[in-house]
Amino acid sequence: MRHRIAVIGGGPAGLTFARVLHRHGHPVTILERDSTPDARPPGGVLDLHERMGQLALGKAGLLAEFQALSRPEGQAMRILDVDGTVLRDWRPRPGDRANPEIDRGQLRGLLLGPLDVQWGRGVTEVVPRTGDGVLVRFADGRQETFDLVVGADGAWSRVRPAVSSATPHYTGITLVETSLDDVDTRHPDLARLIGDGSMAVYGVNRGLVAQRNSGGHVKVYAQFRAPLDWHTSLDRHMGLNRRAGMNAGMDTGLDTGLDLADAEAMRSSLLALFDGWAAPVLNLLRHGTAFVHRPLYVLPVSHTWAHVAGVTLLGDAAHLMPPLGVGANLAMLEGAELAESVAAAPGPADLDEAVRAFEEQMWARAGGWAKITMAGLERLVSPDPTEALALFDEVQPS
Numbered sequence: 001m002r003h004r005i006a007v008i009g010g011g012p013a014g015l016t017f018a019r020v021l022h023r024h025g026h027p028v029t030i031l032e033r034d035s036t037p038d039a040r041p042p043g044g045v046l047d048l049h050e051r052m053g054q055l056a057l058g059k060a061g062l063l064a065e066f067q068a069l070s071r072p073e074g075q076a077m078r079i080l081d082v083d084g085t086v087l088r089d090w091r092p093r094p095g096d097r098a099n100p101e102i103d104r105g106q107l108r109g110l111l112l113g114p115l116d117v118q119w120g121r122g123v124t125e126v127v128p129r130t131g132d133g134v135l136v137r138f139a140d141g142r143q144e145t146f147d148l149v150v151g152a153d154g155a156w157s158r159v160r161p162a163v164s165s166a167t168p169h170y171t172g173i174t175l176v177e178t179s180l181d182d183v184d185t186r187h188p189d190l191a192r193l194i195g196d197g198s199m200a201v202y203g204v205n206r207g208l209v210a211q212r213n214s215g216g217h218v219k220v221y222a223q224f225r226a227p228l229d230w231h232t233s234l235d236r237h238m239g240l241n242r243r244a245g246m247n248a249g250m251d252t253g254l255d256t257g258l259d260l261a262d263a264e265a266m267r268s269s270l271l272a273l274f275d276g277w278a279a280p281v282l283n284l285l286r287h288g289t290a291f292v293h294r295p296l297y298v299l300p301v302s303h304t305w306a307h308v309a310g311v312t313l314l315g316d317a318a319h320l321m322p323p324l325g326v327g328a329n330l331a332m333l334e335g336a337e338l339a340e341s342v343a344a345a346p347g348p349a350d351l352d353e354a355v356r357a358f359e360e361q362m363w364a365r366a367g368g369w370a371k372i373t374m375a376g377l378e379r380l381v382s383p384d385p386t387e388a389l390a391l392f393d394e395v396q397p398s
């Protein structure tokens with residue numbers, strides 16, 4: 001019996017789910033809000049772990065193609081002190097393929113392959129138990145019905161309200177992302193500073209991380225503790241006097257807001273926030289192009305819900321957690337596992353049982369990772385920067 005299955009969202013979770021089902025010869029409707037695959041920049045690199053993301057790609061029959069595309073040398077990690085001293089310089093051994101890096105755009109292309117995605121189909125609402133299955137309503141006013149709707153639509157999921165009232169909350173830590181292009185030719189000093197993979201510098205309640213993508217592209221993340229509205233009043237919230245260009249902490253009466261869309265204003269505010277750090281490190285911000293504001297939100301740790309027949313969630317929609325290298329890996333593994341369970345379920349009762357069993361497994365594993373990543377975030381952006389170094393030594397012993 002063929003179930004009518006829809007997956008909402010064409011991110012790592014949704015596409016892995018669809019690709020594994022496709023491999024099992026099961027049709028699936030993929031509904032994605034973006035109008036085209038290139039509608040927005042795909043984001044930075046992902047490191048796919050052997051027992052998570054890579055395991056999922058194996059289930060999709062894509063491991064060999066991933067190995068050809070990914071960059072094992074990108075696993076390298078360097079940690080600097082705020083004065084520029086290199087504290088750790090970890091490099092993978094030859095043949096180490098535990099966590100190779102891949103650009104998100106490349107991963108999306110790999111997973112898309114033969115899949116037939118319906119682009120530009122933003123979902124607004126999912127209504128379970130309508131008699132003929134689960135109703136999906138779209139932004140363009142249309143609606144369709146399915147036997148199983150899988151919400152893989154990320155942090156601000158429109159499917160989640162059908163099963164849970166949980167919503168993401170702010171962690172108290174914000175990222176501002178910028179990037180550098182052609183780093184090897186345009187900024188060779190920075191290219192050397194970053195190395196083959198990532199470089200991180202941790203200070204009091206703030207950090208700067210640079211990650212190499214393919215093609216000489218580098219993503220830089222400034223991260224700091226701040227109230228959600230930090231940019232509305234820099235003097236009051238951050239103790240910054242932008243006009244003086246220094247970490248003033250003194251009230252000069254300048255208490256104007258920062259326009260998040262103004263790249264030059266963002267750059268000078270960040271330079272003031274990281275004032276006193278080594279000049280080569282600050283060049284990551286000086287040469288950055290656009291600046292993107294990304295406050296970090298999470299769902300409650302160990303988020304679960306009372307099972308609802310015909311609807312489930314995967315990935316960030318189910319368990320949004322801090323970006324400590326796990327979210328996409330979990331999303332893909334869950335996508336692959338749910339697809340295998342669904343493909344093996346012949347009748348409607350089997351399908352429901354398969355989804356229930358999957359949810360129990362997902363909640364147990366994701367709950368554990370949510371605790372680990374929340375604790376990790378607290379240590380990385382900490383009043384005591386030695387915590388970040390200690391965390392690195394625990395995760396990556398030399």
Ligand SMILES: Cc1cc2nc3c(=O)[nH]c(=O)nc-3n(C[C@H](O)[C@H](O)[C@H](O)COP(=O)(O)OP(=O)(O)OC[C@H]3O[C@@H](n4cnc5c(N)ncnc54)[C@H](O)[C@@H]3O)c2cc1C
Pocket residue numbers: 008009010011012013014031032033034044045046047121122123124152153154155156157158175221314315316317323324325326327328329330331
């Ligand atoms: C800065 C940063 C760095 C990270 N680094 C890593 C890393 O190195 N390793 C790692 O494992 N994880 C990392 N993560 C986490 C990772 O990005 C996420 O966990 C992962 O993308 C989740 O995948 P997903 O498919 O669940 O959701 P998403 O990637 O958010 O995909 C959701 C998809 O659904 C679509 N969509 C949204 N709403 C709708 C709607 N209403 N209708 C239809 N479609 C919709 C979106 O357009 C999108 O395509 C990082 C996160 C950040 C912010």
